[in-house]
Amino acid sequence: MLPFTYALRNLFRDPSRLLQTVGGSALVVFLLIAAVALTRGMDEVLSASGSTQNVLLVGKGSEESIERSEVPVAAESATATSVVGIAEKLGVTAVSGEIFYQAPVLTEDGTKGPALLRGVFESALLVHVQVRLIDGHFPSPGEVMVGHLAHRKLGVPASQLEVGKSIFWGNEELKISGIFVAPGTVLESEIWFDRNDLASLTQRDSLSSVTLRMDTAELEDIELFTFQRNDLELSAIREDRYYAKLSEFYEPIKLMTWVTAILVAAGAVFGGLNTLYAAFAARIKEMATLQSIGFGRVALFISLIQESLLATMTGTLLAFLAAYFLLDGRTVPFSTGTFTLVLSPAVILAGLSAGLLLGLIGTIPPAARCLLPKLPSALRSN
Amino acid sequence: MKTKLMIGIGAALAIGLSACSKDEGQGVVENSAEQAALAGLVISEKPADAVSIVQLRKQAKAGDTVTFTGHALGSRSVFVDGRAVMIMGDPEVLISCSLIEGDNCSTPWDVCCEDPDEIKASIVTVQVLDGEGKIIKAGLKGVAGITELSDLTIVGEVAEKSTDDNMLINATAIYLNQ
Numbered sequence: 001m002l003p004f005t006y007a008l009r010n011l012f013r014d015p016s017r018l019l020q021t022v023g024g025s026a027l028v029v030f031l032l033i034a035a036v037a038l039t040r041g042m043d044e045v046l047s048a049s050g051s052t053q054n055v056l057l058v059g060k061g062s063e064e065s066i067e068r069s070e071v072p073v074a075a076e077s078a079t080a081t082s083v084v085g086i087a088e089k090l091g092v093t094a095v096s097g098e099i100f101y102q103a104p105v106l107t108e109d110g111t112k113g114p115a116l117l118r119g120v121f122e123s124a125l126l127v128h129v130q131v132r133l134i135d136g137h138f139p140s141p142g143e144v145m146v147g148h149l150a151h152r153k154l155g156v157p158a159s160q161l162e163v164g165k166s167i168f169w170g171n172e173e174l175k176i177s178g179i180f181v182a183p184g185t186v187l188e189s190e191i192w193f194d195r196n197d198l199a200s201l202t203q204r205d206s207l208s209s210v211t212l213r214m215d216t217a218e219l220e221d222i223e224l225f226t227f228q229r230n231d232l233e234l235s236a237i238r239e240d241r242y243y244a245k246l247s248e249f250y251e252p253i254k255l256m257t258w259v260t261a262i263l264v265a266a267g268a269v270f271g272g273l274n275t276l277y278a279a280f281a282a283r284i285k286e287m288a289t290l291q292s293i294g295f296g297r298v299a300l301f302i303s304l305i306q307e308s309l310l311a312t313m314t315g316t317l318l319a320f321l322a323a324y325f326l327l328d329g330r331t332v333p334f335s336t337g338t339f340t341l342v343l344s345p346a347v348i349l350a351g352l353s354a355g356l357l358l359g360l361i362g363t364i365p366p367a368a369r370c371l372l373p374k375l376p377s378a379l380r381s382n
Numbered sequence: 383m384k385t386k387l388m389i390g391i392g393a394a395l396a397i398g399l400s401a402c403s404k405d406e407g408q409g410v411v412e413n414s415a416e417q418a419a420l421a422g423l424v425i426s427e428k429p430a431d432a433v434s435i436v437q438l439r440k441q442a443k444a445g446d447t448v449t450f451t452g453h454a455l456g457s458r459s460v461f462v463d464g465r466a467v468m469i470m471g472d473p474e475v476l477i478s479c480s481l482i483e484g485d486n487c488s489t490p491w492d493v494c495c496e497d498p499d500e501i502k503a504s505i506v507t508v509q510v511l512d513g514e515g516k517i518i519k520a521g522l523k524g525v526a527g528i529t530e531l532s533d534l535t536i537v538g539e540v541a542e543k544s545t546d547d548n549m550l551i552n553a554t555a556i557y558l559n560q
Contacts, residue, residue: 060457061494223462224517227469227507231547233498235458 001299002290007306017279018311021272025315026322028268029354033323035261036350037341039254041332045339046247049185050240053087054127055222057210057234064245066100071207073097075232079210083225085217087126094126094213099198101208105154105191106168107161113154115167116190116337119198127211130185136163136178139194143177147188149338152331167191172201186243186337211239246336265354272362280304280370287370288378297371304370308363309356316355320348416520420466420510424526425555432535435472435506444544448551451535451559453478455491456505460530466510466518470534475504478531491530506549508536526558533559 011018057079062069076097080086087094099119104112118124122138125131139145144167151158166173174193182188199205212222219238226234287300320343328343373381433441435452442448454460455478456471471493479490487494493501510518522528535557541550 060498063458218464220462220464223459224465224467227462227467228509228543228550229548230469230502230505230507231545233502 002295002303004306007303007310010307011310014279017275020275021308021311022315022318024268024272025312025355025358026318027315028265028358029316029319029351030322031261031264032354033319033343033347033351034327034341035257036347037323037327037343038257038332040344040346041339041341042250042254042334043247045184045186045337046243047240048130049187049337050238050243051129051213052238052240053214054239055212055214055219056237056239056242057212057222057226058208058237060233060235063235063237063242064249066208066242067102069100069208071097071210071234072232073205073207075229075234076207076210078229078232079212079225082229083212083217083221085215085221087213087215089126092123092126094123094215096120096124096127096211097195097207097209098124098211099195099202099204099208101198101202103169107154107156108165108167109156109160111154111156111160113156115150115154116186117193117198118190119193119195121195124192124211127213128182128187129213130182131180131187132182133178133180136176139177139192141194141197142174143194144174145178145180145192146176147190147192148179148181149188149331150191152338153189153333155333169201184340186339189333189337210234250334265358269358269362272358273365276308276363276366277369280366284370284373284378284381288373288375288381291375292379300371301367304367305360305363308367309359312355312359312362315358316351319355320351323351416466416518417525419512419518420520420522420525423510423553423556425557428557428559429535429537429555434474435470436475436504438506439503439549442540442549444540444542446540447538448540449535449537450506450551451533452506453491454528454530454532454534455493456501458489458492458494460491461521461523463521463523464519466520466522468508468522468528469505470508470536471501472504473533476501480531489530502547506551508538508551508553509541510553526556528556528558535559 056066057071057075058066058069059071076095080093080095099117101117101119103115103117105115105117106112125138133145134148136145146161148158151161154161161167161176161179163176163179165176167176168174174197180188180192193201214222219236222236226232226236290300291297323343327341330341331338332341429449432449432451435450438448438450452470453473454468454470455473455476456469460469461467476493476496478493479487479495481490482495508522510522512518523530528534536551536553537555537557538551538553541552544550
């Protein structure tokens with residue numbers, strides 16, 4: 001085998017080519033890391049937002065869009081009294097009738113931003129068990145409670161949504177009474193109103209949904225209830241399946257992200273191939289000389305791969321450094337909420353694999369072409 | 383050595399599979415009893431004097447014994463897995479999407495082209511109770527070939543919980559119209 005230092009020294013023969021290879025690999029790997037982090041972040045926030053223990057009752061025909069759903073207010077009490085096996089805490093049944101609305105709101109600094117509004121009563125905390133109040137109190141009439149990532153959705157600094165500040169909707173001023181967290185879920189991007197307030201502001205006399213938390217009840221028992229109350233025109237869907245369907249809605253965006261990343265990577269590979277074909281062609285005589293003094297083709301091939309991998313893995317390292325400082329922990333708002341970009345093990349593995357593949361795929365054909373000529377003709381080549 | 387290894391793997395598989403099949407066997411026995419109870423409701427002679435669902439909704443009151451015909455339609459899901467309940471609608475009023483020319487709807491039994499108020503007034507829920515008055519925990523879909531859009535005649539009693547806006551029928555006999 002050729003010594004490792006041979007591959008290392010050869011890297012610096014052409015500093016501009018080295019910079020091109022390292023820079024190109026860094027860009028491609030960074031792009032792939034961003035694509036994987038984006039798609040995984042979106043999938044994870046939507047899958048964590050839905051619980052297998054919760055069931056949503058929505059209006060028939062609105063199973064895919066809770067904003068369009070209309071559920072009679074009577075459905076909330078009918079569900080609580082008719083369905084056996086719903087979770088209970090201190091005698092209170094975990095059933096929450098909610099109003100869901102999307103509208104722009106104004107903050108005190110005059111910024112208008114799109115907001116996800118949910119009208120609830122305290123029973124919502126029995127159903128959305130991930131929600132924890134970290135500052136202030138649950139909203140009373142005239143007040144709202146904000147998720148700790150709601151400021152990202154609105155596009156304002158977090159200081160604009162502190163307890164004691166106000167938001168404005170139309171002519172209404174609503175004081176922020178509390179801040180809640182619901183880690184890894186879309187709930188953290190929402191603004192929660194007292195349900196009666198939101199009903200009167202949106203001029204609604206119906207709910208968007210009734211969410212209930214199952215204890216011993218099964219989904220089939222809830223479906224049975226909807227069949228036995230055709231007058232309420234309800235459809236039952238498990239909360240995790242609702243969010244899984246929402247995730248499917250974003251498939252085209254994720255596909256576009258991947259197509260872009262793959263096209264850029266393919267461009268980098270073909271560009272690299274071009275460069276290496278030329279670079280290795282100039283070393284055919286050198287490779288032939290090494291063969292003539294006893295080094296086998298396999299050893300030379302491995303040395304060329306080592307050289308290439310050193311460059312691409314250096315680029316991969318730079319990509320990870322850039323991703324750590326520029327991407328990790330960043331929140332990205334989208335229509336349904338906000339998700340966080342995380343350099344998880346899966347993302348790291350994807351980046352490492354990309355760097356490895358770039359080094360291998362871009363090197364094998366030119367290296368093979370360089371080593372294939374017969375020794376006598378290779379020694380005579382210019 | 384190889385032979386011993388193969389025998390060992392085969393023995394392990396046999397033990398594992400027999401354990402699985404034992405559990406499956408018990409579950410199958412329980413489901414069979416409920417499935418048999420549902421299959422026992424299916425009769426071979428068409429009941430006489432059956433009315434339409436619209437007429438039923440107008441005339442029948444809680445406690446009445448009734449005979450009516452209809453199709454398994456009126457909602458995106460007309461059956462519940464694991465529960466003996468289904469929705470039936472009046473085919474004279476609710477036109478299945480499959481009967482509309484050019485409509486390639488994959489769930490024609492949801493009659494989504496009809497007015498929601500019309501749908502609400504033209505459907506009933508049919509359920510099958512056990513001896514203790516509880517819904518049988520087995521699905522009606524597949525029993526004697528019952529499926530979406532099936533043409534059925536039902537004999538039963540209007541449930542006590544029925545209201546003018548919501549009719550529940552406790553079925554005692556089911557006839558599959560051909």
